[in-house]
Amino acid sequence: xxxxxxxxxxxxxxxxxxxxxxxxxxxxxxxxxxxxxxxxxxxxxxxxxxxxxxxxxxxxxxxxxxxxxxxxxxxxxxxxxxxxxxxxxxxxxxxxxxxxxxxxxxxxxxxxxxxxxxxxxxxxxxxxxxxxxxxxxxxxxxxxxxxxxxxxxxxxxxxxxxxxxxxxxxxxxxxxxxxxxxxxxxxxxxxxxxxxxxxxxxxxxxxxxxxxxxxxxxxxxxxxxxxxxxxxxxxxxxxxxxxxxxxxxxxxxxxxxxxxxxxxxxxxxxxxxxxxxxxxxxxxxxxxxxxxxxxxxxxxxxxxxxxxxxxxxxxxxxxxxxxxxxxxxxxxxxxxxxxxxxxxxxxxxxxxxxxxxxxxxxxxxxxxxxxxxxxxxxxxxxxxxxxxxxxxxxxxxxxxxxxxxxxxxxxxxxx
RNA sequence: GGGGGAGUGCCCGAGUGGUUAAAGGGGGCGGACUGUAAAUCCGUUGGCGCAGCCUACGUAGGUUCGAAUCCUACCUCCCCCA
Numbered sequence: 001x002x003x004x005x006x007x008x009x010x011x012x013x014x015x016x017x018x019x020x021x022x023x024x025x026x027x028x029x030x031x032x033x034x035x036x037x038x039x040x041x042x043x044x045x046x047x048x049x050x051x052x053x054x055x056x057x058x059x060x061x062x063x064x065x066x067x068x069x070x071x072x073x074x075x076x077x078x079x080x081x082x083x084x085x086x087x088x089x090x091x092x093x094x095x096x097x098x099x100x101x102x103x104x105x106x107x108x109x110x111x112x113x114x115x116x117x118x119x120x121x122x123x124x125x126x127x128x129x130x131x132x133x134x135x136x137x138x139x140x141x142x143x144x145x146x147x148x149x150x151x152x153x154x155x156x157x158x159x160x161x162x163x164x165x166x167x168x169x170x171x172x173x174x175x176x177x178x179x180x181x182x183x184x185x186x187x188x189x190x191x192x193x194x195x196x197x198x199x200x201x202x203x204x205x206x207x208x209x210x211x212x213x214x215x216x217x218x219x220x221x222x223x224x225x226x227x228x229x230x231x232x233x234x235x236x237x238x239x240x241x242x243x244x245x246x247x248x249x250x251x252x253x254x255x256x257x258x259x260x261x262x263x264x265x266x267x268x269x270x271x272x273x274x275x276x277x278x279x280x281x282x283x284x285x286x287x288x289x290x291x292x293x294x295x296x297x298x299x300x301x302x303x304x305x306x307x308x309x310x311x312x313x314x315x316x317x318x319x320x321x322x323x324x325x326x327x328x329x330x331x332x333x334x335x336x337x338x339x340x341x342x343x344x345x346x347x348x349x350x351x352x353x354x355x356x357x358x359x360x361x362x363x364x365x366x367x368x369x370x371x372x373x374x375x376x377x378x379x380x381x382x383x384x385x386x387x388x389x390x391x392x393x394x395x396x397x398x399x400x401x402x403x404x405x406x407x408x409x410x411x412x413x414x415x
Numbered sequence: 416g417g418g419g420g421a422g423u424g425c426c427c428g429a430g431u432g433g434u435u436a437a438a439g440g441g442g443g444c445g446g447a448c449u450g451u452a453a454a455u456c457c458g459u460u461g462g463c464g465c466a467g468c469c470u471a472c473g474u475a476g477g478u479u480c481g482a483a484u485c486c487u488a489c490c491u492c493c494c495c496c497a
Contacts (some may be wrong), residue, residue, distance in 0.1 A: 230452080231442095241443080259452035295450040326451070351464070367444080370459060374445040388464085404445060406452065 007073055009033055015069055016222065018277065019062075019270050021198050024205070024221045032192055032220060036075070045070045046191035046219070048080035048131070048182065049117075051109035056116045057243040058305065059227040059236035062271045063195050064120040066224060070193075077126045078189055079117060081110045084132035085181050116246045119309055134188045135181055146184055147177065149213040150206070155179065158202050179203045183210035186219050195222040199235075227271055232261035250310040251332060254318035255406065257302035258326075262294045265301055273304040325406065335400060335408045342393045342415050350396065352377075352389040359411065361403050371403060378402045 007015070012033050016023070023029050036043050047067050049060065067077045086106045114128060138146075155161065155176050179202060186194060186207035194204050201223050208218040226235045229242025236243045244256045260268065265287075269280045283300065286292040299319060307315035317333070324330040338359045342348060350358075353368040356377065362368035369387055371377050377384045380399045397413040 232453085255452055258450095261453060262451090293450060298451075322451090353464070364462065365464075366462065367460090369465075371445065374459065376445040 009037065012073055015073065016066075019066070019224065021223045021225050022201070022221075024208075024223075028218075029193070029220045029222075042075040043070075043192040044189060045075050045077045046080060046186060046189055046194040047077070047196065048082050048085075048185060048194075049113055050082035050086040051106050051113050052086050053238060054109050054112055055238075055245050055247045056113060057236055057238065057245045058272050059197075059229070059243065061120055061246060062224050062227055063197065064117055065272070065274075066195055066222070067126075068121045071122055071125060075193075077121065078191070079114075079121070079126055079128045080185055080189075081113060081128065081130045082182075082185075083107065083110050083130045084135040085178065085185075112247075119246065129189070131181070131185050135184070143177070146210070147180055149210055150180055152176075179206040180210070183207040187211055187214050187216060190216060191219045192217075193220045193222060195224065197226050198223045199226060225267070225271065227267070228264060230256050230259050232264050244305075246309055249334075250306050250314040250318040251321050251334065253306050253309065254302045254315070254322050255326075257305055258298055258322060260298070262298065265294065265297050269301050269304070273301065273308060275304055331400060331402075332408060335410045337410045337412050339412045339414050340393070340396070342413050345393055348393045349390045350393055352384055352391070353387065355396070355401075356403075359401065359409055361401065361407070361409060376404050 009030065013030065016029070032043055035041075045067065047063050049056070064079075067079070071077050083103075083106050086109070087103070110130065114123070117123065158179075161175075182203045183206040185191075187210055191207065191211075194207055196204050201221070204219075204221040204223065208221060211218045228234065229236035229240060230244065231240070231242040234240050234242055238245070244253055248256065257268070266280055266284050269275050269283075270277065283292065283297050287294050287297050299322075302322075303315045303319055306318050310318075321332045321334075325332050340350075340355070340358050344358075345354070352372065353362075353365050356362040356368035356371065357365060361377075362371055372384050372387050375383060375385070379401050381402075393413055396411045399411050401409045401411060403409075
């Protein structure tokens, strides 16, 4: 697998800086690239993710897309699975100490991360490493040695630390070591470049400092914008419920993309798709001149992103489904099936409230009652109005239950 | 180590012995409307087959007919001093 460092310095810089927020420092970046062209030795580009959650969303995917671009340029990319750092939890942008994960949870998450990263980068040409391989071997003495390269004042400069401190939130001593560990990863891997979100700036720069303190050529740092979630206000995050997960079905992903505020269309296009910058700006101009409906631009975005993760055919289907369901009020093609056991119900009669809870449409009886009272439930197109309604189990088989405007469930009765 | 403050529902925040399942806002969910899962407006937002009962105001005990409100200990955070 030989590197193809065929692009010129200018071309490389253009590709690398497209969409980036900062490159620190720019001149060092140029000289590193120049060196790699001259020596034919690819640069080592590092990106780390902590497997703290079971899945990634398209916000996490932004640096992966960039990593893919480095790959295209012929550089060698290293994806670090932070299985050790995940045990501590990155304090970046966190307003609370993260719950400690078990090694089993971390391992399970790590596997899905790799699976999902595969959709974006060429995994066969990438190096994937787990930082527990070196971090778990360190002795306290080593840790002290590494930690001595940092001062408390420097660590406290971090806005999120001081903010949490200010706001009276707990701050664990172990969390101070987080940037230190991430920095040490760079030393071990002798990284030339590390990329990450703007929230990672401090951690990325810590790597630079530690490499220098330990006699290495310090890495360059590239920060990438954080993608706002579907609410258009907050950084995309599962806990805020505004995320678009890479594991979302094509329909879900499509719908979520259609719900983003119009202003965000362009940012999403440039950070989450392979659309060319000039194409994006021409669509943008059409919309701004009133020649194109923003809805259509958004649909284009949704097709691109869904196509990226699910393939073009799926994306087209998702677009059709979306129109059918939301513009025409119809029923989607693929409906998730929920099974209920017939013999669980006395006299084989099902009380509507109990049905909703069994189908997990509502998590409690109270919620089910509220949904019915609010007119949000219908069965095969018939709105349920009577909270006391009961029906024989047999009649439910194959019926479609609809909650709100967009949740459909096909009921399957099993004996 | 000493002194002073604080901890309320998913989040923010009012409430200082009874009429408090706890004001208000945010978010969520549902309804109307819409190019849209946007914006706006309306409703709803602890559990339970629910005109009744149960559980809840950092944690654990205590005082009281009665506690989110008072007392004690512990945990966490803030401020001042060392």
